[in-house]
Amino acid sequence: MNVHHVSAENSVLNQFLVEIRNKSVQQDKLRFRHNLERIGELLAYEMSKTLNYDVKEIQTVLGKHQKAVISDSLVICSILRAGLPMHNGVCRIFDDVNHSFISAYRTHNKANETFDIHIEYCATSDLTSKTLILVDPMLATGHSIVEVYKFIAQKFDISSLVILSAIAAKPGVQYLKKHLPKNTQIWIADIDESLNEKGYIVPGLGDAGDLAFGPKL
């Protein structure tokens, strides 16, 4: 698995990350979602540099022009709910692609201090031979992404997997390395050291789904 830590190099991305983490600024839901959208755009742009390209010729009003354009067949799949704002950003970068939505939510299993992942909804086109771009702003333990991948891999033989996340915890990245295909590419805006006992990323930002859309019962 190839891990790209995008904010290792300073850019405007840092500003968006600081704003989603800041406990005062993040209370503004509109701004929180907008920043996740912008992070989605920037990750999509960076990731686009490693896709496959074919040279195409077009006709301008004055002559012919050749340029390499993306040849991969992409599908953007976001994990509900928190994936939706980043999804909007990613789909502003890749125009002519299909979109999939899959639900995954965690419940805390107090008996053995683990998390159960629940997948109850999946709306997708045929993913056979597609490059699947899986979008989720938070990669904490990594269990949600791995369960979503397993669910999809049971039904479709995808060509390759790309993951886009805003904030990841190191243990979650290690978990993905163990459980996802070797050729997976993962693009993370920022990587934090640890998780707390409730499986939240530290320092992280809190609950991305609740900050974007309000607390759920």
Ligand SMILES: O=P(O)(O)OC[C@H]1O[C@H](OP(=O)(O)OP(=O)(O)O)[C@H](O)[C@@H]1O
């Ligand atoms: O890496 P993991 O430990 O599996 O945790 C990450 C998951 O937790 C969050 O979803 P959540 O369950 O809070 O659902 P939500 O999007 O509805 O808020 C987040 O959006 C990820 O999907």
Ligand SMILES: O=c1cc[nH]c(=O)[nH]1
């Ligand atoms: O830190 C975390 C962990 C899981 N989900 C979140 O939204 N935040």
Ligand SMILES: [Mg+2]
């Ligand atoms: Mg949540």
